[in-house]
Amino acid sequence: MLLFDFDFSESPYQEDKAVKDIKFTEKLMLLTSFHQKNCLYYGEMLKAVQYKKESISHYSELPFLPVGLLKRLTLSSLPEGALYKVASSSGTSGTNKSRIILDGETRIMQQKALTAIGGDFLGKKRVPMLVIDRPQTIEYENGFSARTAGITGFSIFGKNRTFALKENMMPDYEKIQDFLYRYGKESFFVFGFTFLVWNFFEKLSEMKEYYFDFSNGMIVHGGGWKRLADKAVSRTDFQKKLKEIAGITQIHDYYGMAEQTGSIFMECEYGHLHCSDFSGIMIRKPEDFSVAKTGEKGIIQTMSLLPGSYPGHNLLTEDEGVILGEDDCPCQRKGVYFQVLGRLKQAEIRGCSDVYTAD
Amino acid sequence: MFTQQIEEQISYLTGDSSILFQLPEQKVLSPFSRKTCEFLQELSECVRRENAVLAMADVAAFAFWCRKSHLDKMALSYKSMAQNRLGRGVTFHIVPSNVPVLFAFSLSAALLSGNSVVIRLPEKSTLQSELICRCINLVCEKLEFWKRRIVILRYGHQEEITKIISKLCDARIIWGGSHTIQEIRKIPLPPSALELTFGDRKSAAVLGAQAVLETKEMNPFLYDFYNDTYLFDQNACSSPRIIYWIGDKEQVRFARYKFWSSFSSYVEQHYKIDAVTAIKKWEQAYYLSAIYKDMKIIHENNYIIRVESGGLFPEMLEHTVPGGFFIEAQGETIEGLLPVLNRGCQTIAAYGVNREMLKRVLLERKTFGPDRIVEVGQTLAFSLVWDGVDFIYALSRELSLL
Numbered sequence: 014m015l016l017f018d019f020d021f022s023e024s025p026y027q028e029d030k031a032v033k034d035i036k037f038t039e040k041l042m043l044l045t046s047f048h049q050k051n052c053l054y055y056g057e058m059l060k061a062v063q064y065k066k067e068s069i070s071h072y073s074e075l076p077f078l079p080v081g082l083l084k085r086l087t088l089s090s091l092p093e094g095a096l097y098k099v100a101s102s103s104g105t106s107g108t109n110k111s112r113i114i115l116d117g118e119t120r121i122m123q124q125k126a127l128t129a130i131g132g133d134f135l136g137k138k139r140v141p142m143l144v145i146d147r148p149q150t151i152e153y154e155n156g157f158s159a160r161t162a163g164i165t166g167f168s169i170f171g172k173n174r175t176f177a178l179k180e181n182m183m184p185d186y187e188k189i190q191d192f193l194y195r196y197g198k199e200s201f202f203v204f205g206f207t208f209l210v211w212n213f214f215e216k217l218s219e220m221k222e223y224y225f226d227f228s229n230g231m232i233v234h235g236g237g238w239k240r241l242a243d244k245a246v247s248r249t250d251f252q253k254k255l256k257e258i259a260g261i262t263q264i265h266d267y268y269g270m271a272e273q274t275g276s277i278f279m280e281c282e283y284g285h286l287h288c289s290d291f292s293g294i295m296i297r298k299p300e301d302f303s304v305a306k307t308g309e310k311g312i313i314q315t316m317s318l319l320p321g322s323y324p325g326h327n328l329l330t331e332d333e334g335v336i337l338g339e340d341d342c343p344c345q346r347k348g349v350y351f352q353v354l355g356r357l358k359q360a361e362i363r364g365c366s367d368v369y370t371a372d
Numbered sequence: 373m374f375t376q377q378i379e380e381q382i383s384y385l386t387g388d389s390s391i392l393f394q395l396p397e398q399k400v401l402s403p404f405s406r407k408t409c410e411f412l413q414e415l416s417e418c419v420r421r422e423n424a425v426l427a428m429a430d431v432a433a434f435a436f437w438c439r440k441s442h443l444d445k446m447a448l449s450y451k452s453m454a455q456n457r458l459g460r461g462v463t464f465h466i467v468p469s470n471v472p473v474l475f476a477f478s479l480s481a482a483l484l485s486g487n488s489v490v491i492r493l494p495e496k497s498t499l500q501s502e503l504i505c506r507c508i509n510l511v512c513e514k515l516e517f518w519k520r521r522i523v524i525l526r527y528g529h530q531e532e533i534t535k536i537i538s539k540l541c542d543a544r545i546i547w548g549g550s551h552t553i554q555e556i557r558k559i560p561l562p563p564s565a566l567e568l569t570f571g572d573r574k575s576a577a578v579l580g581a582q583a584v585l586e587t588k589e590m591n592p593f594l595y596d597f598y599n600d601t602y603l604f605d606q607n608a609c610s611s612p613r614i615i616y617w618i619g620d621k622e623q624v625r626f627a628r629y630k631f632w633s634s635f636s637s638y639v640e641q642h643y644k645i646d647a648v649t650a651i652k653k654w655e656q657a658y659y660l661s662a663i664y665k666d667m668k669i670i671h672e673n674n675y676i677i678r679v680e681s682g683g684l685f686p687e688m689l690e691h692t693v694p695g696g697f698f699i700e701a702q703g704e705t706i707e708g709l710l711p712v713l714n715r716g717c718q719t720i721a722a723y724g725v726n727r728e729m730l731k732r733v734l735l736e737r738k739t740f741g742p743d744r745i746v747e748v749g750q751t752l753a754f755s756l757v758w759d760g761v762d763f764i765y766a767l768s769r770e771l772s773l774l
Contacts, residue, residue, distance in 0.1 A: 022389055054662035055662075057667075061661030061668055063668070078658060079651050079652075079658065081655045082658055082659060082662075085655075085659055086659065086662055125747070183432055199474045299645055299646060299647035299650050299674065300650075300674055301673035302650070311646050329651060335646070357646070359649070360648070360649065
């Protein structure tokens with residue numbers, strides 16, 4: 014169900030606070046009412062918190078759902094019999110995966126929003142693309158994972174797409190050298206999940222007899238820092254190492270999740286993650302979920318105008334973050350910019366229930 | 373004996389491997405034997421002295437529990453049964469990490485029944501367990517008889533070690549989550565040995581609306597209720613998760629307002645809420661609203677999240693999360709609470725309700741749970757009857773004469 018018309022031809026970083034407050038509030042309220050009417054579960058949830066749209070004056074007052082709910086309930090606002098695909102979260106922690114109901118229109122919007130957002134960083138011209146993954150990741154359509162969606166989505170910015178890993182996840186050195194030989198003298202684009210990118214360059218650095226020149230490449234990576242944090246690899250380590258090993262200087266992280274269509278927060282050349290005009294960020298305090306001030310750490314809430322087929326437009330993540338500023342990033346992009354500090358850690362719970370297994 | 377390799381994985385807080393392997397040769401005692409009571413009295417005094425500075429509340433509660441007068445009182449109630457009974461032999465206890473003094477109660481119950489004891493403590497050391505083990509060693513120096521009857525040890529997740537100790541024992545006592553119990557149950561016991569398991573349970577509270585309205589000084593009640601719930605992050609088996617109000621609608625409405633508004637500020641002053649717990653509570657509240665319909669989520673902030681339900685359904689206790697999350701319902705009689713009183717329900721904490729009468733109703737209605745009814749404030753109190761099992765009976769055997 015398409016609720017709004019978006020203009021995807023312009024830069025998606027134009028709205029300043031005054032404009033966004035009005036437009037975003039109006040549109041998110043429409044989405045909230047729409048899903049309230051069309052998704053039975055969501056309707057019951059809003060009834061339970063006695064949601065009244067009359068009392069809303071700003072989008073920060075709208076109800077938001079903890080993202081974990083999408084792992085436990087399949088939420089859909091589609092009419093019976095409508096066609097849809099199910100996207101699932103990557104679920105690295107081995108727990109249940111989310112089931113995200115996407116109809117054709119929502120998927121098209123997602124692709125268009127990504128084109129607009131990514132294009133702002135990568136330019137309109139398609140350049141050769143090296144994917145740090147194995148071709149099987151997109152061939153085996155095992156449902157529709159975040160990794161599959163990421164590669165397919167970002168492929169619109171590339172041509173001559175080449176997969177850098179073999180089926181066993183080891184680098185295909187010959188193919189990489191061939192890619193660099195053909196395209197490495199002009200700009201090219203490298204895409205992959207953060208931990209795969211890191212493993213990849215670690216492997217390359219072990220090949221002492223070769224130098225892999227990635228200096229004309231721009232890397233876009235995402236999917237989270239959890240696995241690297243486990244290995245005690247920081248953002249700075251990551252950037253330093255990539256430069257050392259392969260001469261890469263243009264590195265863009267992105268933050269996003271399968272659970273929220275349209276929320277792709279790209280990192281600019283100043284290391285700030287940016288909201289686009291289609292998406293929003295707020296930081297909430299743990300004690301009462303009140304809005305934290307700029308510079309104050311808290312729980313990340315993400316909002317997107319795109320989810321039309323399921324009520325995922327306003328979600329509370331389990332990540333910790335901090336807002337760095339609004340409308341005044343030196344990169345000139347308007348909107349809120351922020352930093353993700355990582356997964357929130359569960360404090361140790363006392364009591365006797367199932368604790369032995371965790372020790 | 374253990375191989376060298378296994379021996380290196382174990383650290384002993386009391387005893388050593390030679391004591392462990394001779395435990396089966398130790399004679400059993402009668403329940404509440406003079407020797408046992410003497411040992412526990414000494415232990416009580418030693419713990420009280422050593423705890424004087426730190427004043428840990430749970431440690432103090434243990435010392436108070438095994439003080440002389442309480443031992444005498446308990447001994448009296450088992451007086452006639454003790455004449456025909458003897459301990460079973462070696463008891464092997466496996467305890468969880470997050471209730472630090474539980475092991476001491478488990479030890480005392482086994483000793484009082486006339487047994488020797490092996491306890492496996494969790495890997496993570498606590499101030500409480502260090503202190504109590506130090507005292508056990510001190511008392512053993514004084515009363516040497518006990519030196520060869522108690523072994524307390526730690527080891528990681530080595531099934532091999534649990535297997536070897538299990539072969540020695542006459543009774544195995546497992547405290548912990550369902551998963552732990554299932555895993556340990558796979559490890560065989562000698563044919564004649566028995567096993568007691570104390571697994572995951574959840575609890576409810578029954579509050580009388582009229583009594584709450586008549587309570588002039590709310591603070592003692594709030595203090596008690598806080599200890600029952602937030603003191604252990606509402607994650608003890610006995611912490612109330614469902615609150616059932618008794619009274620007519622109007623009465624309950626006023627009583628709830630009075631109770632929660634004062635409790636809310638009490639919790640804010642004493643509890644520290646963390647982000648993940650807050651998120652999980654909200655997730656659960658929304659989840660319940662979606663699957664049960666017609667629920668009402670009530671909150672002022674994230675310290676207390678309440679879900680008001682028109683009625684209670686059998687699996688509702690399972691649908692709760694720790695850290696300050698309550699499902700609330702109301703009725704003029706106890707009838708409305710019965711659906712959740714199944715196998716998973718351990719304790720009912722009562723305030724302003726006649727506990728005798730409550731007990732009679734439950735016996736008459738033959739519900740599968742709870743196993744105990746206590747006053748609000750007493751949910752954490754240890755007793756020799758736990759989860760419906762009388763330790764002294766279970767861990768001793770009767771010599772019958774026909």
